[in-house]
Amino acid sequence: MPGDSTSAARRTTIRVVVVGDRATGKSSLIASAAAERFPVEVQPVLPPTRLPADFYPDNVPLTLVDTSSSLENRGKLAEELKRADAVVLTYACDQPTTLKRLSTFWLHELRRLEIKAPVIVVGCKLDKRDEQYRMSLEQVMAPIMQQFREIETCIECSAANLVQVPEVFYYAQKAVLHPTAPLFDLETQTLKPRCVRALKRIFVLCDQDMDDALNDEELNAFQVKCFNAPLQPAEIVEVKRVVQEKLADGVNDLGLTLTGFLFLHALFIEKGRLETTWTVLRKFGYDDEIKLADLYLSIPFKKTLDQNMELTSEAMEFLKGVFSTYDADKDGVLRCSELDDLFSTAPESPWEEAPYKDAVDRTPMGGLSLSGFLCEWELMTLLDPTQSFANLIYIGYNCDAPSAFHVTRRxxxxxxxxxxxxxxxxxxxxxxxxxxxxxxxxxxxxxxxxxxxxxxxxxxxxxxxxxxxxxxxxxxxxxxxxxxxxxxxxxxxxxxxxxxxxxxxxxxxxxxxxxxxxxxxxxxxxxxxxxxxxxxxxxxxxxxxxxxxxxxxxxxxxxxxxxxxxxxxxxxxxxxxxxxxxxxxxxxxxxxxxxxxxTEVGRNEKLYRRLVNRSLMFVSVGAAVAVVGLAAYRTYAAKKNTSS
The missing domain is CATH 3.40.50.300 (P-loop containing nucleotide triphosphate hydrolases)
Structure with a gap:
């Protein structure tokens, strides 16, 4: 299921801040990337440099920010880092001390400043490295990457020879648009739980005949939705072959199973094809945290402070049906394992923490009756309608918010x-x-x-x-x-x-x-x-x-x-x-x-308002009588003048 990357992240620009020791090649790297040639002369610190949207396939422009490593500029450096979407951290291949400084200073400094942006470690001046002491990049960086998980990738380059210069900022952009951390645990080499849950929901949505497998037609529809191009019959056969070779239960007589579907995505990620999985997630409405984006959770109701949201009868009937479906032994109680299965397509079970965890009556083993199940939903709708709507969608509700909620009267x-x-x-x-x-x-x-x-x-x-x-x-x-x-x-x-x-x-x-x-x-x-x-x-x-x-x-x-x-x-x-x-x-x-x-004050104020209103009423009545009397007199006077 390969495909092109998508700009569904909807970013208008990506800010890449380049940091590192003095004379490690920061400015030359930026200048070479922008001009696509090595500059004869380059100023010590470049102004922000823009790479246009068409520079890379994702069509998102980059702003490259050069920095000074001098002590007097540490305050400005910290400000720039806190605004960074990605950090390029440089060392010089011909200066081993700058490599050592990555783990003794720079990476600790990024943690001290609580920088959450992905880090790309770049060895500059590759052309100047002494070949006598050459070591593979993997040998050099493996211990550092083991200690500092925030490092997204490592690469060596030469600005002078234009070797892998564009790739540096491509990886920086990729780390922002298609980050590894939310999807994959590098230590265990497995998909992360939230990613598995999202992919399971996508699988269920694509399994139109609900036979727990994606047949050829369903696989093709999935491919068209995500990548705007159908799969050829030979390609479908090849996908199944790759899965079945590695995973016997990844394919059955009906098609690609959930196990096989998850395996494929893990394979893409291991091969560096994170954009494929991110494209799938974003096509189905997920954001960078692998939750449904706010756009998909819009509740088009305006309510005042003294109004509430309540579930409609339609939503309640849906929830009763869900309860019945997951109550496998039909004992009228959802056991913990059945509840986990019910919410296995949500980012996490929503009732594991306060205020929901201890809010309803449960069995001694933690199970929920139908009444308790519905009460949890009603409480969530009262306290957080958006979260309630999101979880309805996660478990299969396929209607809009107006069918799920109504607003109470003030x-x-x-x-x-x-x-x-x-x-x-x-x-x-x-x-x-x-x-x-x-x-x-x-x-x-x-x-x-x-x-x-x-x-x-x-x-x-x-x-x-x-x-x-x-x-x-x-x-x-x-x-x-x-x-x-x-x-x-x-x-x-x-x-x-x-x-x-x-x-x-x-x-x-x-x-x-x-x-x-x-x-x-x-x-x-x-x-x-x-x-x-x-x-x-x-x-x-x-x-x-x-x-x-x-x-x-x-x-x-x-x-x-x-x-x-x-x-x-x-x-x-x-x-x-x-x-x-x-x-x-x-x-x-x-x-x-x-x-x-x-209160006594409140009663006095109410009494005062009544007296004022009563007085105004008497004044209004008196004024009305006077007006009527004046009108009658004028009518009498007019008649008298006419008769004379």
């Missing part, structure tokens, strides 16, 4: 209409340390009570389905806010825009815990009044199995009454008496006009 509109049509609610869980927040979240996932206390140090999300009495299914996301982070969160005036309901958990046996929760409730109320993103709130009296402190029930009821919200919900996770608390949270979220707390 929360402010829901309050005015006094109802909401959302299927997913996000609840912020506030409360002081040791109040019982984490225990409440764990109980939502059906986990047993534990006496062991470990404070939550960062935001934690859990998500589950809440079945309402009317038989409707709602998904509730509980977002625990550690006490230490509440102030930071509320300092952002827009932070409550994403919240459907806030709950305040306190230890019902601890007076301080109630006071602290009351303060947090007031903070949320004030922030809601100032920002316009007021949210319904609910007080939760946790640890109800413990004796309440004197006046505890009375004090908490008064706080709720004064703030205009429902009386506290008493729960005891230890005694398994949760008092339908999660249904109650959903009920509060479903009536966004109720249970919105008010």
């Amino acid at each position: 929360r402010s509109v829901n309050r005015k209409k006094q109802k909401t049509e959302r299927n997913v609610y996000q609840c912020f869980v506030f409360g002081p340390k040791s109040a019982g927040k984490s225990t409440l979240l764990k109980s939502f996932l059906g986990r047993p009570f534990s006496e062991n206390y470990s404070p939550t140090s960062s935001d934690w999300y859990v998500v589950n389905v809440v079945n309402q009495p009317a038989g409707t299914r709602k998904t509730l996301v509980l977002h625990e806010i550690p006490e230490d982070e509440a102030k930071t969160l509320l300092s952002d005036k827009k932070s409550l825009a994403a919240c459907d309901v806030a709950v305040f958990v306190y230890d019902s046996s601890d007076e301080y815990s109630l006071e602290r929760s009351s303060e947090l409730l007031k903070d949320v109320a004030r922030q809601g009044e100032e920002s316009g993103f007021g949210v319904p709130c609910l007080f939760i009296a946790a640890k109800d199995d413990l004796d309440s402190y004197s006046n505890g029930i009375k004090d908490s009821a008064k706080i709720c009454h004064d703030m205009g919200i429902d009386a506290p919900v008493h729960v005891s996770v230890k005694e398994r008496d949760i008092n339908n608390v999660f249904q109650r949270i959903v009920n509060v979220a479903e009536h966004p006009q109720l249970n919105v707390p008010e």
Whole structure:
């Protein structure tokens, strides 16, 4: 499957910075490449030199930047290196000390400056090397390349004799447009996992008849898509022969298998044909990090801060079908191995890290039920719709974003209409340390009570389905806010825009815990009044199995009454008496006009606005009466004048 390289990287230019010890031939190398002849005289440091787009097949122009290695220019050198797309690091073939300086100074300096650009090591002045001490380039560079993996390739050249001068900057350009590092592990000589996953997805997309092999017709369609040229029958036979000679299971009676497909790409890379694999990846939408490029993940929706994305019924049905397909033993649970297989065409499994890793109920072996599987997707759609869409595409969803998502109505509109049509609610869980927040979240996932206390140090999300009495299914996301982070969160005036309901958990046996929760409730109320993103709130009296402190029930009821919200919900996770608390949270979220707390300042402002509006109404009515009276008088006067 050979083919021409592609400019799908969409670069407008590549900046190559040439560095190395003094008198190693940096300026002569640049001048010879640009003029295609050896300069008689060359200034110490050349200005930036441009190689035009048609200089190399990839049709991307290069800007070659010469540098000085003097101490007084180290600051400028560092600036240039940080702007580099590729670095050409030179030594002089006739000066062994400059070769030694690569590993004793220059490569360490690039690491110190955290330069991530690929490095091309170039031995200049090849024509001046003493043949008596000649060693192969491989012998010289193998130990250095073993230590410094950032070296992409090594080459020797002679600017004076124009030997391999153009090749130096061709390799530099190639290292940028077709880098080795994302595709291939040089140490193990194998394709990297993300590359394997991307190529597997491409294979699956090309396997139109889904028989786990690419037949001749499918191979030809793949070749045309990627390289704009069909394969001749003899070429297809040759491709299969090469694979089968090296890998017995690379080809079967139906065609080229996934194993053979991956082998071919590893073979191309080993032979230096990285542009072939990169062309394939870019034709299927992958960027330099082997993820789908942003262009392919565009979600053409505009939403305000108080709107969410939710999965459509079409997307949910697709996900149910995917679950069924990968549930090989049909036990209603995706085991870890089945989940890995499901996401084997994605860059990585998206639920291995926070906030998704510990967000749903799992089996003791880490498996996921259908409900937990769908909940993970709903959480990802709520928090990061672009990532959700990307992963839908990775696992085979073949439709556009509008078929996968819909935008919910604004929360402010829901309050005015006094109802909401959302299927997913996000609840912020506030409360002081040791109040019982984490225990409440764990109980939502059906986990047993534990006496062991470990404070939550960062935001934690859990998500589950809440079945309402009317038989409707709602998904509730509980977002625990550690006490230490509440102030930071509320300092952002827009932070409550994403919240459907806030709950305040306190230890019902601890007076301080109630006071602290009351303060947090007031903070949320004030922030809601100032920002316009007021949210319904609910007080939760946790640890109800413990004796309440004197006046505890009375004090908490008064706080709720004064703030205009429902009386506290008493729960005891230890005694398994949760008092339908999660249904109650959903009920509060479903009536966004109720249970919105008010501070005294907020009530006074609302009263003032009502009085002003009422006064304006009276003034308007009085003015209207006056206008009508004046009009009637004018009509009477006109009639009187006419009759006289």
